Structures are given as structure tokens and as C-alpha cells.
Amino acid sequence: MNRRHFGTDGIRGTVGIDPITPDFVLRLGHAVGQVLRRTTVRPTVLIGKDTRISGYMLESALEAGFASAGVDVLLTGPLPTPGVAYLTRAQRLDLGVVISASHNAFPDNGIKFFSARGEKLPDEWELAVEAALEQPPRWVASAELGRARRLEDAGGRYIEFCKSTVSNAMSLRGMKLVIDAAHGAAYHVAPAVFHELGASIVKIGCSPDGVNINEGVGATAPAALVAAVAEHRADYGIALDGDADRLQLVDAQGRLYNGDELLYVMAMDRIAQQRPVPGVVGTLMTNMAVEQALARQGVAMVRAKVGDRYVLEELVARGWQLGGEGSGHLLALDRHTTGDGIVSALQILQAVRRRGQTLASLLEGVALFPQTLINVRLREGSDWKNDPGMRDARETAERELGDGGRVLVRPSGTEPVLRVMVEARDAAQGRRCAERIAAAAAAA
Numbered sequence: 001m002n003r004r005h006f007g008t009d010g011i012r013g014t015v016g017i018d019p020i021t022p023d024f025v026l027r028l029g030h031a032v033g034q035v036l037r038r039t040t041v042r043p044t045v046l047i048g049k050d051t052r053i054s055g056y057m058l059e060s061a062l063e064a065g066f067a068s069a070g071v072d073v074l075l076t077g078p079l080p081t082p083g084v085a086y087l088t089r090a091q092r093l094d095l096g097v098v099i100s101a102s103h104n105a106f107p108d109n110g111i112k113f114f115s116a117r118g119e120k121l122p123d124e125w126e127l128a129v130e131a132a133l134e135q136p137p138r139w140v141a142s143a144e145l146g147r148a149r150r151l152e153d154a155g156g157r158y159i160e161f162c163k164s165t166v167s168n169a170m171s172l173r174g175m176k177l178v179i180d181a182a183h184g185a186a187y188h189v190a191p192a193v194f195h196e197l198g199a200s201i202v203k204i205g206c207s208p209d210g211v212n213i214n215e216g217v218g219a220t221a222p223a224a225l226v227a228a229v230a231e232h233r234a235d236y237g238i239a240l241d242g243d244a245d246r247l248q249l250v251d252a253q254g255r256l257y258n259g260d261e262l263l264y265v266m267a268m269d270r271i272a273q274q275r276p277v278p279g280v281v282g283t284l285m286t287n288m289a290v291e292q293a294l295a296r297q298g299v300a301m302v303r304a305k306v307g308d309r310y311v312l313e314e315l316v317a318r319g320w321q322l323g324g325e326g327s328g329h330l331l332a333l334d335r336h337t338t339g340d341g342i343v344s345a346l347q348i349l350q351a352v353r354r355r356g357q358t359l360a361s362l363l364e365g366v367a368l369f370p371q372t373l374i375n376v377r378l379r380e381g382s383d384w385k386n387d388p389g390m391r392d393a394r395e396t397a398e399r400e401l402g403d404g405g406r407v408l409v410r411p412s413g414t415e416p417v418l419r420v421m422v423e424a425r426d427a428a429q430g431r432r433c434a435e436r437i438a439a440a441a442a443a444a
Contacts, residue, residue: 005133006126008307009231012101015054020060020109028111029065031132031359032095033146033207035125036071040094046075046151048076048084050185050242053108053210058099062111067146068139076154078208080185080244081112082340083158087151089118089337090161098186103220106211118337120309137398150155155189162193165335165343166350172199175349176234178250180205180225182218184242190342194238197346202232205239214241219248219328219341226254235360238347240341245308247341249348251348251359260290261329262348265362266332267299267322281314281323281331283307285371288423293366306410308339316384369405370427372434375417376441384418387444390437397422397433411438 005011005019009027019028036043036317047062049055055078062194074093076084081098088096096114104110115121177199181187187206195201204224205217217224219241229237229250237250243437260282267277279300282291291301302318308331311323315333329343349359352359371398384390397407405424412419420438424430 003126004130006130007307008309009102010098010110012104012108012110014107015052015058015109020054020058021337021375022057025061025111026065026068027133027137028129029062029071030069030137031065031135032113033069033071034065034132034135035128036094037069042070042072043188044072044074044086045076045092045095045097046076046251047079047097047099048079048087048094048154051078051183051187051208051213052099052101052106052109052202052242054106055099058109058111061099061349062099067148068137069146070140070144071146073146073148074151075148076151077160078185078188079154080189080207080240080340080342082245082336082338082343083154083185083189085114085118085338086158086161087335088114088116090157091151092116098243102243103182103214103218103241103246105215106213110259110265114338115416118195120312120338129234143292155192159189159192161337162189162340162342162346163197166197166346170197170350170353172197172349172353174198175236176200176232177240178202178204178225178228178234178237178365180217180228180237180239180316181244182214182240183208183212184218184240184241186240186244186342190238190240190244193342193346195304202228204228204235215249218242219246222248222250225250226256230254238341238345241328244341245339247330247344248328249345250360253360257359257363257439258326259324259330260287260326260368261363261366262328262344263322263324263330264290264293265351265359266330266344266347267294268297268362269347269354270322271297272297272355277322280322281311281316281318281320283311283325285326287326287370287371288406289366289367298331312338328370347389369423369425370430371421371423372427372431374420374434375415376420376438377413377417378385378441378444384441384444387440390440390444393437393440397437398438400429400433407433407437
């Protein structure tokens, strides 16, 4: 069976357009409830959300769908995606549900799920839900309907978990940090975590109004963070996205560090603590310079498909702990079951404190290869994979780059676009190659 609704990170789209409509979301909750009841007599699920105004509507629809299938619901209100994953596991619940479109603008929203262990669910589970959606509903009798209640102090519980992921001896006293929560799900928890560890905090992107999530702030718009760090003369700036599972970090000089660099720092800090790092998992987009730097330290790197769920699958299969993407989705499975922007930032700051060095000095010798990424909106019905012009443009670029670069062309899992990426030691050469391929894709 082919996927109809699920993408690489749950179900996502524009609110009011199928499938992000209240009627579909009600049916989705009912279908998921039917799947859960195949193995559990009386399941309980946790529902969290980000700060989008549409979250109220979708939360109500999900709650009704679950109740109609005989599933109990716990509601957290706005809470980071990794917070939902943690609480699902800590509360011994059957499923965690997040209403969020992550880094997308506020007109979009989505639904994603976590297992009882706080992990992304496998393709087989999603296909079972897709199949259940095709079946007629089976409403339970009134006496069997699910109940809903609020989980008290969900934010406080998650704050304590985040603090527990670093050494008890680790203090941020004397450090000034700018925290940018993208007006998203972490607006009320991220500042508290770093403040309670001793840092002096400046907040931006922490005043959500339902429609300003990711608007000019957060991990996808780091210029605001760079400016705030300079204005307040902070040591570092930490930017999260709308659901706080990705991280961007800025130092006092205004240098922006991406997920590839931060992954390298996490690996090297563990090696410095004489902890084994047999390998790390990146993606097809991970910068070649980081792969080469890891190899110099005797650390293997394996590339998974783009998407943190595929990084996680590869880590679990190999029994490794560290992985991530350049976008800032970072996984440290010895700390959490899923990507967590706050936990990742704490790991980096702990490395800085422990090593007594700046982040820039920890990355000396790691010079990223320039990457050109172009998103191409394809014409309806485009067969870009088999288009002769597209094939010729790609083959020409690969010949031109030789060993000095690489080409990656892939469809987005969250948007109707084709992503063209060219990485090369020579930035101008890489951009020329990417533009030629993108032009061929647009004409396909």
C-alpha cells in the first residue's frame, strides 16, 4: 500500500485544505485509536501542540476522534515536540501526538506521532493507520468513550528533564545567552531551562500570538538572533524552530553554526571524555568537510536519507548514539529518544564549559565546503527523473566537479518542490552547476 497522507515527518499541509481540516483530523484520531486498540484494551495518548491558532481547532478534532474510538487523552497545551516524546515515555502512555508544522509559517499545521518509547513510529505503523482511514468508522458505545484531562505542569516536568541531560556539576553562571524560541512551543520553557542553570537570559521570539510563529525569528531566520547577540553583547545565541526540535547557534562574533558543525563538536566532546564514538549518522546533505574531519579523528560517518526519522533508524540499526542534519536536527540517543533543540544546545554549552574553549576554537580545522541549495517548484505532471535535459545537466555537473564536489537532487518530503544541492570547494563553480540543474528541472 502506498502512502497517501503521511510524509517524512507525519502529516502536514495548509490549514483548511485536505488533509489539515477538522473533519479529516477527527477521522485520523479515530483511525489511530482503532490501530491502538488492536494491542491495548484502553489506550491513553498525550497531545501537545505549538502556538499556531489552528492548534485549538485541530486539538479538539483529534480529541473527539480518539474519544470516539475509546481512547483516553491527556492534553499538555503548547509544548515542544521533544517534550511530548519525553512525557509519553515518562508517563508510560501508549502514544504521543504533536500538532505542529515545525518550521513552516503559521497557515500550515500538521500531526506527528511518537511511540510509547518516545520514538518516531515505523513506516508499517503509518501504513496501518492509512489502511484504517479507508475503513468505515466503528464508534464505541457511550460507556466506552474516551475521557480527556489536562496534564498538570507538563512544562515544568520537561524543564527538569532537559536539565537532567547535563552533568550536575555543569553551571552556566557568568554566561549571557540570547534565547530565540521562534514564538513557538518552547517560548515558556527554553528560557527557564538556561536561567535555572545559571545563565543570564535575553529573550526574543518568546511572545506568541497565534500567527507569528517562525515569523522573522527562530532557527529558520537566524539574522534576528545574530543582531540580538551583538546588541546585548551576549556570549552565545540559541535559536529554536516552531516546535523546538532543531537548533541554530550563534557566538559573540556573529558566527552562525549549523547542525553539521554542532554534531562534530558533540562527537569530539565525547571522545575527549574517553567515551566511545564508533560512528555518527549524517544525511545525504551533510557537509563533506565534516565527514573528512570526523575521519581524521577515526570516527566513521554514514549517510542516511534526509529526515531525522531516517537518521534515527540508522542509529538504532548500528547501535550508535550521535546523528543529525545541517538544519539543526541533532540526535544524542544517550540523552533523548528524539531530536531536541534545547538538549542539543545544552550538550554544546557543556562541551564549551568542560573544554574551557570557545565554540570557534573547538571547530578549528573544520572549514565547511560551500553548498548551494535551490528549491524548484515543478510543473504539474513533471517527470523530472526521466527528463533527458535534467539528466544531461546533472551528468555534466558531476563531470565538471569530479572529486571536488557532489550533486544531490531530491524531492522535498514536506513541500511540493525539488531540492537541488551542489557542494563544491569552489563556491562559484558550485552555484553555476546548481543553477543549470535547477533550470533544467523547472523546464522538465
